[in-house]
Amino acid sequence: MDVTLNYGKQGYTLSLPDDLNVTVIRKQTMPVLDDPATVLGNALKSPASCPPLRETAKGRKSACILICDITRPVPNGMILPVVIRELLEAGLAAEDITVLVATGLHRPNEGEELRELVGSDWVLDTVRVENHFARRDEDHVLLGTSSQGTAIKVDKRFVQADLKIVTGLVEPHFMAGYSGGRKVILPGIAHHDTITRFHTATYLEHCKAVNCVMEGNPLHKDQMDGVGMIGEVWAVNTVLDEHRRVSFINFGPLEKSHLEAVAFTRPYSEIKLSRRYKTVITSSAGYPLDSTYYQTVKGMVGAMDALEEGGKLFIVSACTQGMGSPEYVDAQKRLVALGTDGFLNDIMPKQRAAIDEWQTEMQLKPMRRGVICLYTDGLTNEQKALTGVETTTDLDASLAQWLAACGDKDVVVIPEGPYVVPMKD
Incomplete structure (x- = not known):
């Protein structure tokens, strides 16, 4: 065989x-979207649980869009042009839109690797695309302390943006339960001190810091505490099938839309033995x-x-x-x-x-x-x-x-x- x-x-x-x-x-065989860009466009125009993105973006002075680093096969080349065009149509100037690579403590993605990651020359030519650097103190702001005692420091380019959007892939994650959503922010654009605090053995040896578990997971708890300090955040969530084809895509408030994506992927990703x-x-x-x-x-x-x-x-x-x-x-x-x-x-x-x-x-x-x-x-x-x-x-x-x-x-x-x-x- x-x-x-x-x-x-x-x-x-x-x-x-x-x-x-x-x-x-x-x-199991997953549904595959024939035209994911069109599905995303419709989701931005008629989301289930919030106003359309264009309506939300009107009157905003700046926008920051988070994308995962090169280790995740997120279809950024499909997502970013659709989202950015909506922001431009809403009246935002191109120079006021930043795409920020959520590197966590990984190395930056630059040159041809950045081009591969973004997946669109039009995006690279139209808006700013920058990397997060967790060890640059001056790039971060302290938002407060989580219920578990973690100092929540986050990249100020995102915190200070008038409109905050995260994008990502929702899949099992061996520490945080599922990737995507809040994880693109913490640890994605968190300061070195924040990341190294909730990646200690105290957290990771916890019985709930495992694949596919979010309730009771101490990492997830810190992440959601941090997101609550930031305020209004929107998310584009994707789920891919085994062949990296888009099976699901949605848009909405970060927590609600992320949980919807998790609920979609659970029956496919979790196999009972x-x-x-x-x-x-x-x-x-x-x-x-x-x-x-x-x-x-x-x-x-x-x-x-x-x-x-x-x-x-x-x-x-x-x-x-x-x-x-x-x-x-x-x-x-x-x-x-x-x-x-x-x-x-x-x-x-x-x-x-x-x-x-x-x-x-x-x-x-x-x-x-x-x-x-x-x-x-x-x-x-x-x-x-x-x-x-x-x-x-x-x-x-x-x-x-x-x-x-x-x-x-x-x-x-x-x-x-x-x-x-x-x-x-």
Whole structure:
């Protein structure tokens, strides 16, 4: 049986022996919008729960539109021209419209990468497109303190804009429950201090800081507290199918429209399982998410509930851009040196996390469940040693060896990686 896993831009075809009992976990067939730009235009003109965008924008002096960074396959080239033209028709001047890339603590997207991200030369030529820099103190304003004690500092370009719009992709998220909506603001355009506070082990070891859970999730709570301090925010939310085609799009007040998008995607993204398996094979969703090992951790965490205690999770990830940030590499070095328990004990007392060490912490979760084996052709041997997991240059051979050792022919395959979350009933 051949199964193509999402890997880089081309995919990775895995040939599984015919004597295996293979369960392939995919989304059910999703509806696909024939003309998403037209659907978006109609949503902006006749939204279900608020006035039309053009009416809302009239008389506003400035607008700021947030977009996710390059790690998310949001169809910005479709969304931004439609939204910006509505703002221009409402009377806003092009020079008063800013598109702000919500980088969080990731690197900025510039040059050809920015062009790919925005997806429209017309947008780049018409309005300002800028990156968020979380470590620039002067770019942020303090809005207040959350109910959990987090100082909420947010990019002032968004806070001070007369009209605030976020765009994004709604999908399972391994810390915040679901991506999109409030997450594009916090951590998307938050200050370094804010991000490192609610990415501490105190938050991430909470039982509700997991995929597909928002109620009771401490990250979600801080995010919504912060959004409440900002005031009126509008959102364009999208949901994509397995082939990155737009299945759903809406517009409205941030919280309400985001929850509508979450409700739409839940039946497709959350797959119920009656049992766990000794062998799970997954991906890191392919390009652009699997460009670094840092993002690969999402695929490990996304699949872990399908894995039996002591089982083995195989994951493919292209890692064409290497490990990730220098700070993340430092965290991985500490993981290798201290081990899983030692690393967690080291970070638990912290009031603010070191940059990107939270991804290393999230990797501990599937490592506590079983063994992880990574296939990639994007890392050097030195980098592979920093992953903290097994690596292989021959996935077929490693899989065959494991299956012979465990004596179990039942295998689960999750081609789309973290965009589909198996859940044990």
